[in-house]
Amino acid sequence: MYERFMKRAIELAKKGLGRVNPNPPVGAVVVKEGRIISEGFHPYFGGPHAERVAIESAKRKGEDLTGTTLVVTLEPCDHHGKTPPCTDLIIESGIKKVVIGMRDPNPVSGSGVEKLKKHGIEVVEGVLEEEVKKLCEFFITYVTENRPFIALKYASTLDGKIADAEGNSKWITQDLRHKAHEMRNVYSAVLVGARTVLKDDPRLTCRLKGGRNPTRVILDRRGILSGGSYRVFEDNARVIVFTENKEAKYPVHVEKVLNDCSVGGILKVLYEKGVDSVLVEGGSEVLGEFLEYADVVFAFYSTKVFGEGLDVFSGYRSSVSDPPRFRIVRSEHTDTELFLEMRPCSR
Numbered sequence: 001m002y003e004r005f006m007k008r009a010i011e012l013a014k015k016g017l018g019r020v021n022p023n024p025p026v027g028a029v030v031v032k033e034g035r036i037i038s039e040g041f042h043p044y045f046g047g048p049h050a051e052r053v054a055i056e057s058a059k060r061k062g063e064d065l066t067g068t069t070l071v072v073t074l075e076p077c078d079h080h081g082k083t084p085p086c087t088d089l090i091i092e093s094g095i096k097k098v099v100i101g102m103r104d105p106n107p108v109s110g111s112g113v114e115k116l117k118k119h120g121i122e123v124v125e126g127v128l129e130e131e132v133k134k135l136c137e138f139f140i141t142y143v144t145e146n147r148p149f150i151a152l153k154y155a156s157t158l159d160g161k162i163a164d165a166e167g168n169s170k171w172i173t174q175d176l177r178h179k180a181h182e183m184r185n186v187y188s189a190v191l192v193g194a195r196t197v198l199k200d201d202p203r204l205t206c207r208l209k210g211g212r213n214p215t216r217v218i219l220d221r222r223g224i225l226s227g228g229s230y231r232v233f234e235d236n237a238r239v240i241v242f243t244e245n246k247e248a249k250y251p252v253h254v255e256k257v258l259n260d261c262s263v264g265g266i267l268k269v270l271y272e273k274g275v276d277s278v279l280v281e282g283g284s285e286v287l288g289e290f291l292e293y294a295d296v297v298f299a300f301y302s303t304k305v306f307g308e309g310l311d312v313f314s315g316y317r318s319s320v321s322d323p324p325r326f327r328i329v330r331s332e333h334t335d336t337e338l339f340l341e342m343r344p345c346s347r
């Protein structure tokens with residue numbers, strides 16, 4: 001019965017994707033006599049919460065909110081964060097029913113549901129919960145596991161090579177390239193190894209109209225990029241370089257992190273810096289190191305064959321008895337290319 005309204009709230013929430021991190025994307029609608037009278041979403045980090053935007057918009061239109069229903073993707077907060085609690089606003093407004101997609105997994109937010117019920121507001125929970133959880137997966141991972149959500153992304157030939165024998169990797173796949181830029185528009189950070197920077201000199205920016213650039217994270221353990229000038233160092237986006245080399249020098253706006261460069265060490269620092277999601281784009285050894293940490297894998301396959309070349313996950317070793325396995329959750333293809341979204345079977 002509320003699914004239709006929740007669908008709209010989810011659609012609204014998506015407008016905040018890539019803008020609100022590490023906060024959750026949230027959408028809300030106010031329903032009166034079976035129709036939506038106002039809408040709202042959380043627009044950017046630190047900005048007003050979705051519920052507030054929707055309620056204030058209804059008030060501006062002169063609507064009386066008494067007896068209305070608020071449909072919101074996430075349980076309203078009951079804490080003073082960067083904004084006052086949404087629960088108080090809802091209670092004062094005269095709204096009589098609140099429909100939510102999921103409970104707020106953030107331990108600091110308090111229980112909005114209990115508070116609303118105490119004030120005589122009816123609460124309906126779990127509407128399109130699975131969809132809402134997917135929408136909030138960066139946020140859920142970030143606040144419950146205290147680490148960023150991790151995606152692996154690569155383009156490979158039919159025979160599993162991400163570069164030819166000379167190390168050239170440009171344009172293995174092309175048809176579905178817009179997807180890669182959609183990812184860069186949503187993930188907080190993109191991570192690559194120093195050798196990818198040396199070989200490909202990528203920009204790692206988002207080239208969608210109206211898109212925004214992710215933070216670029218470079219893994220330069222030995223400091224081979226020290227003193228050099230590369231496109232990833234351009235100042236059109238935040239840059240963080242991890243290195244174990246004390247002497248390594250980078251341009252002034254680059255955040256140099258002298259730290260243990262194990263995956264665990266990197267994730268801990270990124271978490272502390274507020275990075276809720278990382279898109280690992282290679283190269284081969286970096287993909288191998290992050291493989292067992294992946295929450296999702298985005299693979300672009302071409303039907304080209306290289307024979308000799310660079311493996312997708314070099315340095316990684318497994319066996320037929322217990323290899324990591326993935327479940328395909330989405331697929332798309334053109335005549336010569338295939339896109340797969342996969343999730344680990346173990347989770």
Ligand code: AOF
Pocket residue numbers: 020023024025026027041042046047048049050051074075076077080081082083084086104106109
């Ligand atoms: C949001 N947007 O629309 C809702 C949120 O630091 P604050 O004050 O912005 O509060 C952030 C927390 O509030 C967030 O972690 C989540 O638990 C809760 N609800 N947050 O950013 C919203 N409804």
Ligand code: ZN
Pocket residue numbers: 049051076077078084085086087
């Ligand atoms: Zn709130």
